[in-house]
Amino acid sequence: MKTKSFNPDRDVADWDGPTVRYDLFKEVTVCFVIVLILVAALSAIFSSPDEHPVTVKSWSAADPADFLQTAIAELSETSATGTYGPPYTATCGLCQKIGPVSLESLAGTRIAIDTAQDFVIGPLLTLPNAPALDAAIATFKAASAKQQASWESAYATIAASPSFTGSNVKAGAYGPVGPMMSQLLAMARSGALDGALLASPQLYNTNYTKPLLFIQDGGYLASLADAQNLGGDQWGMMNETGSYPGQAWLWLYTLWYQVPPMNTSSNGDAEVWAIMMALTLLLALVPFIPGLRSIPRWTRLYRLVWRRHYRSLQ
Amino acid sequence: MTVTSTEPKVAVSPNDRPTWTGRFRARAVGTFPPEKLLPDRQPTYVASWIYIFGALTLAAFGVVLLSGAVLAIEGPAWWHNSSVGLYFNSAHLWGTELFFFFMVIHLWGKFFMAAWRGRRRATWITGVLAFAISIATAFTGYLSQQNFDSEWIGTQAKDGINATGAGAFWNVLNFGQMLLWHVLLLPLIVAVVIGVHVLQVRRHGVVPPFATSRAVAAAPAIAGPAAGDTGFGEDKPAVGGDGFDLDAGVAGDTILATSDPGALGDAASNTESATTATQEGGATP
Numbered sequence: 326m327k328t329k330s331f332n333p334d335r336d337v338a339d340w341d342g343p344t345v346r347y348d349l350f351k352e353v354t355v356c357f358v359i360v361l362i363l364v365a366a367l368s369a370i371f372s373s374p375d376e377h378p379v380t381v382k383s384w385s386a387a388d389p390a391d392f393l394q395t396a397i398a399e400l401s402e403t404s405a406t407g408t409y410g411p412p413y414t415a416t417c418g419l420c421q422k423i424g425p426v427s428l429e430s431l432a433g434t435r436i437a438i439d440t441a442q443d444f445v446i447g448p449l450l451t452l453p454n455a456p457a458l459d460a461a462i463a464t465f466k467a468a469s470a471k472q473q474a475s476w477e478s479a480y481a482t483i484a485a486s487p488s489f490t491g492s493n494v495k496a497g498a499y500g501p502v503g504p505m506m507s508q509l510l511a512m513a514r515s516g517a518l519d520g521a522l523l524a525s526p527q528l529y530n531t532n533y534t535k536p537l538l539f540i541q542d543g544g545y546l547a548s549l550a551d552a553q554n555l556g557g558d559q560w561g562m563m564n565e566t567g568s569y570p571g572q573a574w575l576w577l578y579t580l581w582y583q584v585p586p587m588n589t590s591s592n593g594d595a596e597v598w599a600i601m602m603a604l605t606l607l608l609a610l611v612p613f614i615p616g617l618r619s620i621p622r623w624t625r626l627y628r629l630v631w632r633r634h635y636r637s638l639q
Numbered sequence: 640m641t642v643t644s645t646e647p648k649v650a651v652s653p654n655d656r657p658t659w660t661g662r663f664r665a666r667a668v669g670t671f672p673p674e675k676l677l678p679d680r681q682p683t684y685v686a687s688w689i690y691i692f693g694a695l696t697l698a699a700f701g702v703v704l705l706s707g708a709v710l711a712i713e714g715p716a717w718w719h720n721s722s723v724g725l726y727f728n729s730a731h732l733w734g735t736e737l738f739f740f741f742m743v744i745h746l747w748g749k750f751f752m753a754a755w756r757g758r759r760r761a762t763w764i765t766g767v768l769a770f771a772i773s774i775a776t777a778f779t780g781y782l783s784q785q786n787f788d789s790e791w792i793g794t795q796a797k798d799g800i801n802a803t804g805a806g807a808f809w810n811v812l813n814f815g816q817m818l819l820w821h822v823l824l825l826p827l828i829v830a831v832v833i834g835v836h837v838l839q840v841r842r843h844g845v846v847p848p849f850a851t852s853r854a855v856a857a858a859p860a861i862a863g864p865a866a867g868d869t870g871f872g873e874d875k876p877a878v879g880g881d882g883f884d885l886d887a888g889v890a891g892d893t894i895l896a897t898s899d900p901g902a903l904g905d906a907a908s909n910t911e912s913a914t915t916a917t918q919e920g921g922a923t924p
Contacts, residue, residue: 345681411807540794635851
């Protein structure tokens with residue numbers, strides 16, 4: 326005969342007391358009807374948020390300076406996407422690590438993005454009947470990397486000026502970059518750049534990675550989000566536009582982004598995910614963890630649930 | 640007079656081995672006899688509003704699936720330009736909000752009941768798993784809305800997903816990929832995990848209350864099969880016995896336990912109601 330010690334946080338005596346009538350089908354049906362009524366009422370009263378997304382067209386029209394500042398950063402591959410590292414670029418600029426391990430580096434560059442080609446030069450080349458633009462692009466591509474960097478730097482400097490509006494570009498040492506940026510702005514304002522960023526040889530496309538990365542590299546999207554209290558430091562991930570509850574169940578995940586060291590760490594995302602994975606594992610394994618599994622018995626909150634049962638024993 | 644049987648003749652050989660179907664049926668019926676799968680009695684201690692939240696979670700899941708199915712009929716852009724579509728999108732949203740509300744209350748209720756006791760660990764783990772996968776399912780729903788929220792949440796969330804290395808394969812900015820995960824793969828996984836969870840509840844019943852010193856004194860002495868510690872395998876009754884007193888805080892008291900089912904002896908032949916309670920474990924999911 327095997328003997329085993331009884332652990333009240335793991336084992337339990339089977340119930341050998343009385344039973345009462347119970348209607349499982351009735352309970353589930355009544356619950357379903359109650360939830361259906363609740364949902365129907367909440368939907369009728371509160372509806373759901375549906376704010377238009379920012380497009381390259383709306384962005385370039387609302388804030389052309391921000392658009393051009395972003396575009397020149399994409400051309401010089403110094404934007405957030407251009408320096409991101411895997412899975413978008415090979416250079417591991419923003420790679421995050423847990424200790425010595427960078428999981429995104431291990432996963433590799435599987436969604437390759439060349440910001441200069443994909444966001445600027447490629448779309449410009451789709452414009453028809455633009456010989457001057459084609460010549461400017463040819464000049465830019467034929468130039469040395471040093472020359473290209475010089476033109477880009479000159480344009481980035483003027484674009485960073487507070488008085489820059491995108492339409493008042495003074496003459497400068499931009500070389501072909503000036504006309505390229507002007508054409509890109511015109512293309513964006515017409516809506517053609519939105520389409521060009523999604524262009525696919527298959528015609529059909531459901532992958533918005535390129536336009537979303539381009540838009541996110543600018544400051545316009547974030548300014549709108551901040552105005553709606555959606556910023557990363559405003560518990561943004563769990564919120565949504567308007568006064569809706571959003572993904573309230575992400576409160577713990579979002580919490581870690583608000584507290585040090587994660588809120589300032591360059592590895593903040595990796596650290597938050599590591600914490601959340603560990604906590605999720607801990608929650609799943611509560612029945613196996615001494616101490617943790619004793620909390621219910623120590624807190625005695627179960628007495629609220631089973632108060633009738635315990636009263637009946639007295 | 641000759642009597643002819645109308646039943647087909649079946650050649651039975653002593654060498655015939657059970658079919659896969661036969662084995663599955665025997666296993667299924669053995670594990671889930673009808674009175675256990677669809678009980679019409681339950682222990683008297685199942686008497687609190689907290690027990691209703693499991694059923695409410697299931698009901699909300701049903702409403703979410705139904706409203707999502709209606710949205711799928713016309714496609715993902717329908718609700719942006721149709722008042723009917725907007726209403727069903729709202730139903731999908733509020734159904735989800737209620738689903739998580741009920742599920743979290745259910746989860747914490749079960750935590751404070753230590754509902755993993757007595758070979759119910761798999762029930763707890765599948766519940767946590769359902770919660771975690773539901774979060775991913777809701778998240779892909781937010782990414783599939785095609786509005787400002789999708790745009791902002793996707794561009795913000797990509798850094799976290801990328802940091803895990805998963806972003807290289809699971810691209811939150813790829814609308815088509817996220818939509819398919821949202822409408823097919825993740826709901827399917829959630830439904831399967833919830834199904835396993837509910838079957839575990841049906842199999843093991845609702846966890847009984849912590850024992851008290853009075854209850855222990857009043858209960859017949861039971862020396863029974865091993866108080867379980869796997870929670871995943873065989874369906875032996877989880878029997879704790881006398882000699883423990885939670886109110887007195889004697890957590891580590893021991894009892895004799897055995898892996899021999901026959902050792903249950905007289906304890907298994909208590910009154911009808913007691914047997915029903917033990918075997919059926921009438922439960923709310």
